[in-house]
Amino acid sequence: MIFNRKKIKTTGKQTLKLNYRKYVIVCLIVLLIGGGYTGTRDALFSAAEPSVIPEETTQTTLDRLPSSAKNSQAVDDFVKGVNDIYQVRNDTLTKMRAYKPTRGIFAQFFNNISSSGDFISGSLNAINHIAFKGQLQEGIIIYAALLIGILFSLFVAKILGVGEKRVFLESRRYTGTKMERILFPFQIRRVLKLGLAFIRLEIYNFLWMLTVIGAFIKRYSYYLVPYILAENPNITGKEAIALSRTMMNGHKWEMCKLELSFMGWYILNSLSFGLVGIFYFNPYKTCCETEVYMLLRREAITKNLPGSNLLNDVCLDPEMVVPEAYPVHEYHLPIPKQREWLKIDYNVNYPIQHLILIFFSFAFVGWVWEVSLHLVADGVFVNRGVLFGPWLPIYGAGSVLVLILLRPFRHNHLLTFFLAILVCGVIEYGTSYFLDMKFHTKWWDYSGYLLNINGRVCLEGLLVFGLGCYAIIYLVAPLLESLFSHLERRLGWIIATILISLFLTDLVHSHFHPNKGKGITDYQSHTIKKMDISIS
Known part of the structure; x- marks a missing residue:
């Protein structure tokens, strides 16, 4: 039978x-x-x-x-x-x-x-x-x-x-x-x-x-x-x-x-x-x-x-x-070869000098992104972030860390994407917690967003960061590496030293006088506690 x-x-x-x-x-x-x-x-x-x-x-x-x-x-x-x-x-x-x-x-x-x-x-x-x-x-x-x-x-x-x-x-x-x-x-x-x-x-x-x-x-x-x-x-x-x-x-x-x-x-x-x-x-x-x-x-x-x-x-x-x-x-039906529109070597071992320049590049891009969002939504220019300069170090730090920590996993695109979300989540939550404990102030608050954790991170933001990190690892950072490699080594270090000096000066000043104000740290005034449905 x-x-x-x-x-x-x-x-x-x-x-x-x-x-x-x-x-x-x-x-x-x-x-x-x-x-x-x-x-x-x-x-x-x-x-x-x-x-x-x-x-x-x-x-x-x-x-x-x-x-x-x-x-x-x-x-x-x-x-x-x-x-x-x-x-x-x-x-x-x-x-x-x-x-x-x-x-x-x-x-x-x-x-x-x-x-x-x-x-x-x-x-x-x-x-x-x-x-x-x-x-x-x-x-x-x-x-x-x-x-x-x-x-x-x-x-x-x-x-x-x-x-x-x-x-x-x-x-x-x-x-x-x-x-x-x-x-x-x-x-x-x-x-x-x-x-x-x-x-x-x-x-x-x-x-x-x-x-x-x-x-x-x-x-x-x-x-x-x-x-x-x-x-x-x-x-x-x-x-x-x-x-x-x-x-x-x-x-x-x-x-x-x-x-x-x-x-x-x-x-x-x-x-x-x-x-x-x-x-x-x-x-x-x-x-x-x-x-x-x-x-x-x-x-x-x-x-x-x-x-x-x-x-x-x-x-x-x-x-x-x-x-x-x-x-x-x-198999009798072959898989057609995919067209290669742009050949990029993403398995790059970035030198320290270029990592510094990448840090400031994405810190600046993050600042422009945050300022633009507030400008489009409210029609008002707001200098976002704890510091006063045109940079948000959390973006730069996240970019550099995923390039360094996730290098062994770059061959696995899907795993890299989820690990990037994890790295960004840890950085964002840790930074929010540190700022809250030190200054008793929130520079961002995701209360009310779908699947947020104590208002410090949320699913929507982490997915955006994950997609951004994916683009950074496989496209943007390799292109920046190619661009920075054309810089004379001495000139590259001069630029990096100047940026680090300005950043440290801003960091010391902001330690005693952090950047606060309307559109930056005023979340407490308009957050309705009854609507705070964050998960713990």
Whole structure:
């Protein structure tokens, strides 16, 4: 028998064990961006009605009661326990929805999304309020949200799901495969082709939905389409649908029984607010589905079923698990080479002289940035910062530190970005704390911003700093290094010495007479304590 559920689940668990961290992250990306795993998403973001509790759970609870307990008492105690679970869950969700940041762009998006319950329409409403002050007609927002939602689903979410299936197909035998392969459809530039395939699939599903019973049956007929497209994204939607129907012929009821066997996991996932799904069930279920695809794929190739010649990725066939990555160079669709518009060597070992000049360059840029923001917002020039000169040392220090501390990680762009956020957060929080303790004054206050910590740092600011540091490491600093290298060494030291002398003079003066005043340190006067929702 080809459809052995016990063997499929056992193999799925083994594959999950070998690729656990990678699979959890990939499934979480699909959940958050692609909108997959609806059970987990609903459990996380919706206050669902109490689920039907399985009979074995009820019996286990009853068995724990004393034998002398009456049946009515047992039922009452059990129902009370279930209600307590949902009461805690609903209270938690209510508190989450009551969280209302009051300042910043992220606050606009967070409040609109949480109030509307929909990411697309909430985001458009936020853009409307930010850009047009709410003057846009609601009808435009609704239709624009609908259109964007459809396009996002077809050309981002669905295709991201194909990338997820690609990761699972490759990793079941090549455990060294990187999770970046989730971007496989985008890398080989088949977004439009795959999007059109899913348009055809959605049209078929819609038409079958009109027949009621046909929608249920055809769901399993088309079950393998994402996997087929993940193996060979060069085929049309019509070919993928026809091949899925052929491969699932005689196996639809078996697939239905496999899904029903996960019912206990669905219930447990709901009771755990979706955490079971994130950390185990979602990747485990996808592992099992991947094994089903490989079994039916092997059957189709062996029996030479119509369309089986399209299943031509021979690198998926080996049965032995190896620690290497999937041999991308052997795939029949090559990844196009990216154009190199600007060749920059970011792996630079910056000399001390140039680091000093870089410090003052970004300290000045930071000062210009802060002054410009206040000038645009209030129409008033304000000399921002603790010092009196045209520099904000926190910007210069952050830039130099990420160049020095993160040099070993420059080859990993994503890790560098998050480490830059961490470094900037520590610097900004530490500086704010020091100034507050020394002068009992705040030079900045993020109270009211989304996810701020004691008003000293906030998510919005840290993301901006992270993006800025990323640009500094991989683009701006290497260009400045190239510029400074043309300076005569002696002239460079003269400039650096002059700047350091002026900076130290300013630093000593500001130690006794710090730069204060309106627009600089007057946060206390206009901060409403009731609106301070910073996290501790």
